[in-house]
Amino acid sequence: MKFCPSCGHSTERLVPEGDNRERDVCTACDKIHYQNPRIIAGCLVAWGDKVLLCKRAISPRKGYWTLPAGFMEVGETIEQAALRETVEEANAYVKADSLQTIFNLPHIGQVYMIYLSSFLSSPEFSSGPESLETKLFSEDEIPWDELAFETMRLSLKYYFADKAKGVFNFRTTDLYKD
Amino acid sequence: MKFCPSCGHSTERLVPEGDNRERDVCTACDKIHYQNPRIIAGCLVAWGDKVLLCKRAISPRKGYWTLPAGFMEVGETIEQAALRETVEEANAYVKADSLQTIFNLPHIGQVYMIYLSSFLSSPEFSSGPESLETKLFSEDEIPWDELAFETMRLSLKYYFADKAKGVFNFRTTDLYKD
Numbered sequence: 621m622k623f624c625p626s627c628g629h630s631t632e633r634l635v636p637e638g639d640n641r642e643r644d645v646c647t648a649c650d651k652i653h654y655q656n657p658r659i660i661a662g663c664l665v666a667w668g669d670k671v672l673l674c675k676r677a678i679s680p681r682k683g684y685w686t687l688p689a690g691f692m693e694v695g696e697t698i699e700q701a702a703l704r705e706t707v708e709e710a711n712a713y714v715k716a717d718s719l720q721t722i723f724n725l726p727h728i729g730q731v732y733m734i735y736l737s738s739f740l741s742s743p744e745f746s747s748g749p750e751s752l753e754t755k756l757f758s759e760d761e762i763p764w765d766e767l768a769f770e771t772m773r774l775s776l777k778y779y780f781a782d783k784a785k786g787v788f789n790f791r792t793t794d795l796y797k798d
Numbered sequence: 799m800k801f802c803p804s805c806g807h808s809t810e811r812l813v814p815e816g817d818n819r820e821r822d823v824c825t826a827c828d829k830i831h832y833q834n835p836r837i838i839a840g841c842l843v844a845w846g847d848k849v850l851l852c853k854r855a856i857s858p859r860k861g862y863w864t865l866p867a868g869f870m871e872v873g874e875t876i877e878q879a880a881l882r883e884t885v886e887e888a889n890a891y892v893k894a895d896s897l898q899t900i901f902n903l904p905h906i907g908q909v910y911m912i913y914l915s916s917f918l919s920s921p922e923f924s925s926g927p928e929s930l931e932t933k934l935f936s937e938d939e940i941p942w943d944e945l946a947f948e949t950m951r952l953s954l955k956y957y958f959a960d961k962a963k964g965v966f967n968f969r970t971t972d973l974y975k976d
Contacts, residue, residue: 628808655872657870659835698900726878
């Protein structure tokens with residue numbers, strides 16, 4: 621941040637009085653502008669022994685496969701964000717059955733929340749504007765080397781490991797790389 | 799947001815091409831500035847039949863009681879944020895045993911994440927700069943009418959209900975008031 625979003629004057633990085641870390645502070649109106657982590661919500665949609673993946677049509681990681689997911693918006697719940705993204709990216713109407721994994725990515729200020737999900741009725745889906753392709757994959761069909769993000773690889777690994785055991789666990793995983 | 803944090807020119811509210819909601823967009827550099835929900839992380843610290851509460855020394859809800867909690871920072875995990883806040887507000891060193899509740903407050907773009915926690919060793923605590931008082935309360939001692947936030951009231955209610963049953967559940971609760 622170079623300029624104050626409130627008054628338009630330049631900001632500087634300093635530790636405000638009573639605080640213990642550097643913030644963007646306006647040189648004119650003294651307003652402190654905090655930066656906070658962002659939530660990415662998504663769905664691991666399972667159908668039989670398969671899961672739904674989307675090939676990304678946009679940066680970053682264009683052409684790589686991902687679970688439908690995206691930034692949570694003000695005005696919605698985490699679950700609503702996950703379901704909305706699944707409609708936007710895969711035209712798939714699903715329900716969230718349980719929270720599967722929270723991923724912390726502290727180095728980039730992101731928190732992923734992935735829900736185990738299932739189709740509301742039949743497994744209908746198609747590519748939304750942010751997807752080149754949408755497809756159901758069994759475990760051995762998944763393009764493991766062409767996944768967009770480590771979070772998605774781990775979420776899929778957890779899913780198939782839990783499915784083999786017949787018990788789906790809730791996990792928190794901290795990642796220090798993307 | 800009135801001014802672009804990147805270039806300092808004025809912004810306007812409009813729906814960018816390919817988007818479906820209004821954003822703050824710079825009239826000069828065209829940069830789109832998204833607003834995202836913020837995470838508040840906190841600890842429900844239990845000791846015997848008591849829980850740790852802090853009387854707020856700051857706005858909002860100054861003088862009312864709360865669990866130690868605050869905004870998650872970039873560079874930390876949710877759990878680290880909860881533990882840091884517990885040190886800052888109550889000088890209490892605790893460990894997070896499990897995630898108790900996720901609260902969605904869509905109308906104000908907030909997500910609370912409360913961890914069931916316990917003291918690392920003896921129950922030592924004292925008021926940090928943001929607290930007027932810190933104290934352990936049993937269920938019938940809690941100042942139920944002087945709690946700062948609905949999230950904290952519910953978290954405490956869930957805790958004592960679960961404790962009576964001997965099973966601590968993970969919950970997600972959506973609130974449409976503060």
